[in-house]
Amino acid sequence: MTKTNRVAVITGATSGIGEAIARVLAGEGYRVALLGRRLDRLSSLVNELQDRAIGIQADVTDRSSIVAAADRVRQELGGADVLVNNAGVMLTAPFGTEKRDEHRRMVETNLLGAMTATEVFLDQLRAKGGDLVNISSVAGRVAPAGFAAYSATKWGINGWSEALRVELQPDIRVMVIEPGAVATELSDHITDPESKKAAQEYRDHVAMPPQDIADVVAFALSRPKRVTLNEILVRPTVQAM
Numbered sequence: 329m330t331k332t333n334r335v336a337v338i339t340g341a342t343s344g345i346g347e348a349i350a351r352v353l354a355g356e357g358y359r360v361a362l363l364g365r366r367l368d369r370l371s372s373l374v375n376e377l378q379d380r381a382i383g384i385q386a387d388v389t390d391r392s393s394i395v396a397a398a399d400r401v402r403q404e405l406g407g408a409d410v411l412v413n414n415a416g417v418m419l420t421a422p423f424g425t426e427k428r429d430e431h432r433r434m435v436e437t438n439l440l441g442a443m444t445a446t447e448v449f450l451d452q453l454r455a456k457g458g459d460l461v462n463i464s465s466v467a468g469r470v471a472p473a474g475f476a477a478y479s480a481t482k483w484g485i486n487g488w489s490e491a492l493r494v495e496l497q498p499d500i501r502v503m504v505i506e507p508g509a510v511a512t513e514l515s516d517h518i519t520d521p522e523s524k525k526a527a528q529e530y531r532d533h534v535a536m537p538p539q540d541i542a543d544v545v546a547f548a549l550s551r552p553k554r555v556t557l558n559e560i561l562v563r564p565t566v567q568a569m
């Protein structure tokens with residue numbers, strides 16, 4: 329495959345799916361801007377990817393940090409061709425008052441964070457005729473007990489993406505990727521003990537490696553500009569729901 333010289337910005341690039349997307353895209357010639365809050369993780373991935381990557385400490389719930397990141401991407405890489413909205417948290421638990429801060433955190437990170445990064449980088453994407461990749465979830469299509477707030481964020485991503493697709497075409501392609509279970513640290517942050525145990529057991533028995541999702545993202549981006557893979561649901565073969 330011909331190597332690209334495009335620039336991709338990836339939110340939540342410090343672990344899991346975002347980290348895998350960074351590796352795969354860098355391998356295809358992209359220069360990647362890695363965004364996340366954990367500096368040590370950013371530094372080690374930049375060391376690995378060397379001159380293909382810059383690391384920028386940024387929190388998608390803090391708009392000023394995203395604006396600063398966009399300035400750096402413009403100055404150091406000449407602007408973004410691709411934005412991958414990947415940063416997310418999954419704090420599954422029975423719905424109730426006790427978890428209201430976690431509900432809010434998921435909405436602010438998964439949904440509002442993606443909206444913020446997109447509005448901040450939109451000028452750069454327009455200037456380059458770029459691509460927007462939103463990492464949703466199978467939980468944007470099915471909604472088990474305990475997933476109410478998380479599924480709301482992913483359903484939200486899907487609805488927002490669909491309206492954006494219509495609004496931004498044909499200048500910017502909008503792609504939604506909906507992974508099933510992926511082996512990452514996502515479930516490590518769950519605070520409800522039963523939900524955490526269930527999520528981790530599911531991960532250990534069912535999940536696919538994050539590289540499987542990264543390969544799909546790279547494939548979708550590599551399609552000719554006349555084609556958009558608007559919505560891609562990717563489950564491990566053994567996953568039922």
Ligand SMILES: NC(=O)c1ccc[n+]([C@@H]2O[C@H](COP(=O)([O-])OP(=O)(O)OC[C@H]3O[C@@H](n4cnc5c(N)ncnc54)[C@H](OP(=O)(O)O)[C@@H]3O)[C@@H](O)[C@H]2O)c1
Nearest residue numbers: 340342343344345364365366387388415416465510512514
């Ligand atoms: N794993 C799965 O089974 C699965 C399935 C479907 C969809 N997804 C989605 O895939 C995406 C990535 O998740 P993952 O599985 O790779 O989990 P992960 O390994 O926990 O990665 C989550 C990433 O999001 C970043 N992040 C969290 N809050 C952030 C914030 N406020 N600002 C900036 N970055 C933030 C984290 O970085 P820092 O902590 O360094 O900021 C980390 O890099 C999420 O949107 C998730 O909902 C995952």
